[in-house]
Amino acid sequence: MHFFKKSWIFPSLFTLVILTVGGFYIGSLIxxxxxxxxxxxRTQLESMYGGTVDQISITNGVYQAEMTRGEAVYSAEVDAVTGSVLSLSKTGEIKEEIPDVLSESKVKGIIEGKYSGETDRISLNTGGESPIYEVELSKDPKFTKVTVDAVTGEIISETKKETTGESVLISMEDAITIAEAQLIGEVDDVSYERTTDGGYYLIQIDSDDDGEGTFQIHAISGEIMSITWED
Incomplete structure (x- = not known):
């Protein structure tokens, strides 16, 4: 029995394997x-959802993105080749940080140190760019409202009183009552004088026993500023 040596078989098989593997590799590259x-x-996500992409990275052919929209935070996964959104989920909310503000008592102390009136109402407003206190004053001859920076205590604005007879705190009837408490008699004349500090009333009262007195009464505080007597 004769055996034939076929040395050409192994090199041929090796070449075939190389060609096959190479073909698969080249095909995968193509x-x-x-x-x-x-x-x-990033542009695609921001356009689709109207938010802002803050971070984006890619892992195993998938983009992971963190996005904020309004007051919420979202996490998105996007196919890196097709651009298809694979998932979108809300992961949290953005909480607006309000800086430390002065206490109401501290602000009242600032107001009392700068104005002669009393604090009638005080309220904290955090709706603007920075928090403020709005303070309404009473019995101050010049001002009705003061706006204070709630963080620094700085006076931002002042609202002045109108010094007309119609806007004073003490009415004409009140002023007469104050004068009559000092002198009992007949009221001869009442007038209002406008000034920069709130104005005043001049009230003339004729008394049979004590003569005639003219009372100058502050139209804001009700204080008797002066009394002039005539026999």
Whole structure:
């Protein structure tokens, strides 16, 4: 029995294997697609959801993005090749941080040190760019409202009183009552004088026993500023 040595078989098989493996490798390179650029994915998400992409990264062909929209935070996964959104979920909310503000008592102390009136009402307003206190004053001859920076205590604005007879705190009837408490008699004349500090009333009262007295009464505080007597 004769055996024939076929030395050509093994090199042929080896060549076939190399060609097959190489073909698969070249085919995978041809079919492989490059991922979409991260900036393009960012623009796509912001356009689709109207938010802002804060972070974006890619792992195993999938983009992971963190996005804020309004007061909420979202996490998104996007196919890096097709751009398809694989998932979108809300992960948290943004809490607005309000800086430390002065206490109401501290603000009242600031007001009392600068104004002659009394604090009638005080309220904290945090709706603007920075928190403020709005303080309404009473019995101050010049001002009705003061706005204070709630963080620094700085006076931001002042609202002045109108010094007309119609806007004074003490009415004409009140002023007469104050004068009559000092002198009993007949009221001869009442007038209002406008000034920069709130104005005053001049009230003339004729008394049979004590003569005639003219009372100058402050139209804001009700204080008797002066009394002039005539026999």
């Amino acid at each position: 079919n492989k697609q490059e991922p979409i650029a991260a900036e393009a994915i």
